[in-house]
Amino acid sequence: MNSLEQAKKIKIRFGDLVSEPVEFHGDVTLKIADAEKIAEVCRYAKNDLDFDYLVDISSIDNYGDDPRWTVVYHLRGLQRGCELRLKADVSEEKSELPTVTTIWRTADWHEREIYDMMGIRFSGHPDLRRILMWEGYPYFPLRKDFPLAGKPTDLPGVAFTRPAPLEGGPFVTVAGGKDATSREPRIRNPEE
Amino acid sequence: MRTNTEIGYDSKIESDAIVTRVDAALNWFRKNSVWPMPMGLACCGIELMAVGASRFDIARFGSEVMRFSPRQSDCMIVAGTVTYKMASAVKRIWDQMPEPKWCIAMGACASTGGMYRSYAVLQGVDHILPVDVYVSGCPPRPEAVLDALIKLQDKIGKQPVLKNLMAVKALQPEPKVEA
Amino acid sequence: MATVQDIEIRDAAARTAQAAEELRDEQGEKMVLNMGPSHPATHGVLRLVLELDGEVIAKADPDVGYLHRGDEKIAENMTYTQFIPYTDRLDYLAPLANNVAYALAVEKLLGIEKDLPPRCQYIRVMCNELARISSHLLGLGAFAMDLGAVTVFLLTFTEREKIYNLAEAASGARFTTSYTRIGGLMRDIPPTWLDQCRKFCDEFLPALNEFEVLLTRNRIWVDRVKNLAVISKRDAIDYGLSGPNLRGSGIEWDLRKTQPCLCYKDLEFDVPVGSVGDCYDRYLVRMEEMRQSVRILQQCIQKIPGGAENKTKEPVNVASGKIALPPKQKVMTKMEELIHQFMLVTEGVNCPPGEIYFGHENPKGELGFYIYSKGGGTPYRMKIRSPSFVNLSIIPKIFPGCLISDTVAILGSLDFVMGECDR
Numbered sequence: 001m002n003s004l005e006q007a008k009k010i011k012i013r014f015g016d017l018v019s020e021p022v023e024f025h026g027d028v029t030l031k032i033a034d035a036e037k038i039a040e041v042c043r044y045a046k047n048d049l050d051f052d053y054l055v056d057i058s059s060i061d062n063y064g065d066d067p068r069w070t071v072v073y074h075l076r077g078l079q080r081g082c083e084l085r086l087k088a089d090v091s092e093e094k095s096e097l098p099t100v101t102t103i104w105r106t107a108d109w110h111e112r113e114i115y116d117m118m119g120i121r122f123s124g125h126p127d128l129r130r131i132l133m134w135e136g137y138p139y140f141p142l143r144k145d146f147p148l149a150g151k152p153t154d155l156p157g158v159a160f161t162r163p164a165p166l167e168g169g170p171f172v173t174v175a176g177g178k179d180a181t182s183r184e185p186r187i188r189n190p191e192e
Numbered sequence: 193m194r195t196n197t198e199i200g201y202d203s204k205i206e207s208d209a210i211v212t213r214v215d216a217a218l219n220w221f222r223k224n225s226v227w228p229m230p231m232g233l234a235c236c237g238i239e240l241m242a243v244g245a246s247r248f249d250i251a252r253f254g255s256e257v258m259r260f261s262p263r264q265s266d267c268m269i270v271a272g273t274v275t276y277k278m279a280s281a282v283k284r285i286w287d288q289m290p291e292p293k294w295c296i297a298m299g300a301c302a303s304t305g306g307m308y309r310s311y312a313v314l315q316g317v318d319h320i321l322p323v324d325v326y327v328s329g330c331p332p333r334p335e336a337v338l339d340a341l342i343k344l345q346d347k348i349g350k351q352p353v354l355k356n357l358m359a360v361k362a363l364q365p366e367p368k369v370e371a
Numbered sequence: 372m373a374t375v376q377d378i379e380i381r382d383a384a385a386r387t388a389q390a391a392e393e394l395r396d397e398q399g400e401k402m403v404l405n406m407g408p409s410h411p412a413t414h415g416v417l418r419l420v421l422e423l424d425g426e427v428i429a430k431a432d433p434d435v436g437y438l439h440r441g442d443e444k445i446a447e448n449m450t451y452t453q454f455i456p457y458t459d460r461l462d463y464l465a466p467l468a469n470n471v472a473y474a475l476a477v478e479k480l481l482g483i484e485k486d487l488p489p490r491c492q493y494i495r496v497m498c499n500e501l502a503r504i505s506s507h508l509l510g511l512g513a514f515a516m517d518l519g520a521v522t523v524f525l526l527t528f529t530e531r532e533k534i535y536n537l538a539e540a541a542s543g544a545r546f547t548t549s550y551t552r553i554g555g556l557m558r559d560i561p562p563t564w565l566d567q568c569r570k571f572c573d574e575f576l577p578a579l580n581e582f583e584v585l586l587t588r589n590r591i592w593v594d595r596v597k598n599l600a601v602i603s604k605r606d607a608i609d610y611g612l613s614g615p616n617l618r619g620s621g622i623e624w625d626l627r628k629t630q631p632c633l634c635y636k637d638l639e640f641d642v643p644v645g646s647v648g649d650c651y652d653r654y655l656v657r658m659e660e661m662r663q664s665v666r667i668l669q670q671c672i673q674k675i676p677g678g679a680e681n682k683t684k685e686p687v688n689v690a691s692g693k694i695a696l697p698p699k700q701k702v703m704t705k706m707e708e709l710i711h712q713f714m715l716v717t718e719g720v721n722c723p724p725g726e727i728y729f730g731h732e733n734p735k736g737e738l739g740f741y742i743y744s745k746g747g748g749t750p751y752r753m754k755i756r757s758p759s760f761v762n763l764s765i766i767p768k769i770f771p772g773c774l775i776s777d778t779v780a781i782l783g784s785l786d787f788v789m790g791e792c793d794r
Contacts, residue, residue, distance in 0.1 A: 024726070025727050027727055053608055053611065054611055055730065055737070055756060056739055056754065056756040058741050060743055060752045072726075074728050074739075074756075078624055081630070085728065106610045106761055106764060109760065109761065109763075113760075117443075131435060132312075133277065133312065134277045134436070142443060146444075147311075148309070148310055148311065148441070148445065148448055150310065150312070155280060233416055233437075234415075234463065234789075235463035235546065235547060238464065238509070238546065239546065241528070242535075245528035245529070245532075246528065246529055247528070247529065260409075272438075275437060275439055275440065277437050278416055278438070282409075307456065308441065308445070310440060311444070312441045313440050313441065331547065333545070
């Protein structure tokens with residue numbers, strides 16, 4: 001398989017840093033021993049092996065195991081049509097690994113999403129902030145110890161508006177009533 | 193068949209005029225021109241567009257334009273899942289709508305959070321604004337939305353407009369009250 | 372445990388405004404304009420924070436997440452079959468395509484994608500192509516309506532209603548069909564379905580010609596979308612675009628041809644590819660894709676094993692009782708099938724431990740499912756690679772330099788859907 005040959009080339013180039021390629025149902029996976037070197041492996045894959053398209057970056061929470069996080073990169077070479085998966089483990093104390101946005105610009109938003117959902121930081125990322133939850137959300141929802149129903153938080157800090165004060169005019173409404181009948185406009189007392 | 197009719201009409205006597213109550217007239221104007229503010233958030237938004245398209249024409253019922261401006265609309269149709277992030281925006285738009293205004297919660301997600309019982313979804317838009325009609329379905333068929341609009345029109349038809357209009361003195365601190 | 376502190380809690384608009392003050396203005400003051408999330412032309416709940424220099428956009432920052440419903444976390448708590456309704460609501464303009472993509476992903480994990488009965492494969496291809504037509508029609512209708520051509524919207528919706536009728540006849544729901552199951556389909560198509568489909572194809576091509584007449588050579592349309600937001604080949608690959616957006620920029624990559632699944636190998640169709648990469652090209656690619664989809668549909672109607680009424684009783688589900696629900700007569704009378712039914716319903720399809728990624732050519736792009744399974748009936752982690760999420764990331768690159776009125780055209784030509792983007 002073409003992907004397998006490409007994976008073997010990476011193994012030859014990086015030696016012990018990279019595990020033996022594993023094939024499962026047509027997908028070839030390589031495990032990277034040291035997450036800090038992920039950018040180098042990706043750069044080699046892009047420049048020398050023509051993996052010019054980054055399909056996806058995912059993260060897995062191995063709750064209870066150490067290292068806790070696994071970050072999974074899916075690469076694809078459009079000319080040859082081969083695909084490769086790279087996996088890197090990150091421990092919970094560190095929770096950080098280098099960004100690959102300098103290699104593929106699509107990694108920008110994928111890494112922001114991983115930061116938002118799992119809390120793994122990417123060093124060197126141009127703009128690492130939350131993307132799916134609002135800024136200031138205190139938790140990382142996709143972690144295994146976060147319940148599905150969520151935990152109570154403050155709503156995003158966009159000010160609620162109050163209904164506009166009357167500009168004059170003879171009718172006044174009772175805003176905020178429980179249904180349209182109680183909110184019905186009434187005639188203002190003419191003395192005011 | 194209603195027992196107390198709102199319209200008294202005998203063609204030989206009135207011929208060109210209809211006698212009715214002010215309440216009934218005002219309600220009739222309001223209910224037959226309910227301009228919706230479509231809050232089309234998710235899949236129900238597509239069914240809302242289908243209701244507005246030519247097969248299930250909502251303009252037949254008076255909702256001639258889907259006004260995307262809250263200042264010019266009567267009824268907010270919340271169609272789709274309201275997430276917590278979106279909730280502030282929905283509430284803000286609701287506050288910008290002038291009275292009288294109504295709300296239709298279309299679909300399961302808007303009514304109760306639907307099948308998304310998760311950390312990011314508001315379990316029903318009635319947590320943040322008062323809903324008049326709930327429509328079930330995921331997404332509801334366009335006929336169901338039209339049925340909801342008809343029910344809303346019936347509800348509008350029953351509102352005692354003039355009585356509330358004259359009851360402003362109940363709001364004042366002076367105890368003088370006149371019906 | 373590493374704590375992450377977010378000290379500065381300011382939203383993107385405030386930050387952009389502050390950054391705007393720090394920039395040196397050469398041509399006057401810059402204004403920050405917030406577009407959305409409730410906006411008629413943003414195709415759903417997308418918020419754009421635009422920094423404007425007069426009418427020209429200097430910086431654009433999309434703010435997504437207003438429809439984030441937590442699908443991936445929900446998937447970890449559901450069996451594979453229970454998750455199928457959630458896949459409908461990802462790209463809600465083409466629910467059948469999402470169903471097919473998800474079923475194929477789980478079947479890849481099980482290793483049975485070659486064992487699918489041929490009738491099932493043909494029906495799935497037909498569902499996929501109908502979904503493609505449906506999604507492109509709405510994308511086209513919304514694109515045209517936002518630019519002022521409201522007639523096209525109403526016309527495309529009429530055609531979509533015909534597709535809704537087909538979907539309703541097959542699955543019971545117009546929309547959000549949940550039609551596929553792991554290892555097959557919910558049920559076989561009714562006997563009159565193929566005729567209905569043939570009739571739809573015959574009526575659709577003249578309607579499509581009508582849209583072409585209204586738009587393609589229309590002076591106003593061409594002036595508004597030609598040479599707008601050109602995405603170069605390198606940018607398209609670098610930003611991970613897929614689907615008609617990638618093909619509009621000149622890259623010939625269609626997963627139906629490069630990684631054919633189901634019976635696409637046996638079908639003849641062309642893949643339209645643009646040349647310039649502007650909005651007009653993407654529009655033309657979508658129009659032509661609809662024609663090719665009709666071509667595929669007509670071939671499938673001819674070739675489907677069993678024909679309309681399935682007189683030869685071709686199966687639509689995989690025969691194994693461990694994957695697809697066994698037929699009810701056997702469940703009620705035989706012990707083994709009863710046990711299979713029980714296990715499938717309570718515990719779900721037992722998938723082997725392992726991980727797969729499966730990408731499928733959806734109308735919006737490449738919808739991918741990365742499933743990491745530790746065995747059992749529920750996935751340990753499911754990541755949904757959504758095409759709209761990735762397609763939207765190119766906005767900060769292509770917006771600067773355009774006018775505000777071009778914003779609408781660009782968003783329409785990118786044709787994204789927020790349900791898929793935010794999951």
